[in-house]
Amino acid sequence: MKTIIALESIEKHFSGSVVIPPLSLSIAEGEFLTLLGPSGCGKTTLLRMIAGFEEPTAGEIFLDGKPLTNVPPYRRDMNMVFQQYALFPHMTVEENILFGLKMKKVPAAEQQRRLEEVLQYTHLAELRKRTPKQLSGGQQQRVAIARAIVNNPKVLLLDEPLGALDYQLRKSLQLELKNLQKNLGITFVYVTHDQEEAMAMSDRIAVMNKGRIEQIASPAEIYNHPRTLFVATFIGENNIFRSGDASIAVRPEKIRLYPLEVEPDKHRMTGQITDMVFLGNLRKLYIRLYDEDMTVLAHEYAGDSRGWRAGDQVAIGWAPEDEVTLRC
């Protein structure tokens, strides 16, 4: 796979404090890469450095092999979808979309052709004469995407583009965005703090914490084989067992519960069910361990319910292949 963006030992300091310690990352052409992390982890700063709105304190960014250090944002062949869309309020939908083409002095006929194409594509044809104020959040979001992709950028940068929308809309737009990316073949660099969103759309996820990339891998790899404690606890739910220096993570759905009298080699710990939460397709069971000061979470799916009740004493076990040893 060809590398489209390469970050080499990028660093960012803000007034003396290190926001991003030296970091390297390469993004393949046509891939959907998500920068995922809690707020303040440096993911947006990283994206803004790629876009050119922030200057790296040290290091170099390459786009298609060419260094970007002295290239201002308006000469970088990529576009951004902003968090609050940043549409131009004094222009109609159409004028917003055409803005980039006009700035680049694309011939008028070509402008019109691309405008029509992108209006069709984003289902905005009927709203073309409206101003951003007359649009709903979801519609504004479409305009922001249309305004970016009409320029045929090599890379599309997206800064929490669904953050301002309600849950249902977010779900359906996730699918749309993923399809858009597949069909256009544009490289997407997507910033979010929502792990579900990252899981649903990405080819690769870079999990960030305190300016570092803790792990970069496919969603399945990140979920099944988290490398660090941070990744194991930030993505999904996990049980972390400590033995000496090592930590072991076991997903709640991998935890198996037995009656106490089952032979001991099948189980490792014993405890008592303290709480149960019914979620429809599954039940969450919280088990207080006897030998350790810790509560274990187990998922019990509808269909294979053993009929456990709060207060029951249980033995806990898991298959050896279901445990993941973490680096700290």
Added chain:
Amino acid sequence: MLTTKRLKLLALPALMWLGALFVLPLLMIAALSFLKRGTYGQIVYQGTLDNYARIIDPLYGDIFLDTLAVSVLTTFISLVCGYPLAYHISRLRRSAQQVWLLLVMIPFWINFLVRSYAWVIILRSQGVVNTVLQSLGLIDEPLPLLYNSGSVLLGMVYTLLPFMVLPIYVSLEQMDRRKLEAAYDLGATPWKAFWHVTLPMTKSGVVTGSILVFVSSIGMFVVPDVMGGAKSALIGNVIQNQFLSARDWPFGSALSIVLMLLSMLLIFLYYRAANAAGAKEGAA
């Protein structure tokens, strides 16, 4: 919960103030302009249109035109100087912004008349500028820096600049910087981004500032009086003279009403042009 009716009471003091001290005198002036002046300057309660007929005299027409020219020029120069200043201030750190805004407003703390005479001290023949230039041997004769239309313009812009800077600063402050980043992102150079995004988005500040400066300069009489000398009389000075020296209140009132209508008309045209420019900008 306060009802809208009770909320309206909050506006009452201001409305009463304006009503008693602005609307009422204005109506009196309007009425006066249709009355006659007696031989000793007293008002004769007899309806006439003579006062308005007198304004048609080319003498007054020229003064009106001069006033308009000076006001438009003052507004234009204030805009050209004020916008960059406001822009500069809006890009500073918070604490630095406070200092700059304070500097912009400090002249307001000093009496207007005092400030105008300060300019006289600076610009007159034996003033600061001429003395320095002469002692440096750069000039032999003092330069005529005062008592001409240039010095009037200087004084007007100096006096009215804050009225331009403050509204523009406010609209720049309210503008979401992400919009500017979006413009850069879409390939706009800094100059194009300013022209197509920042300027249209701060249009309200420009319009407000321009109207404040224009309206203030069209009726201005202190600056032309102190810094302009006899030849640079503007319509404000003529009106002042009618009331204070010539004791022709009806004629002064007629001039005031015409001046008011004229500035209202110009402001209306300006608004229309500004809106059309906005619409055109969007369509461009």
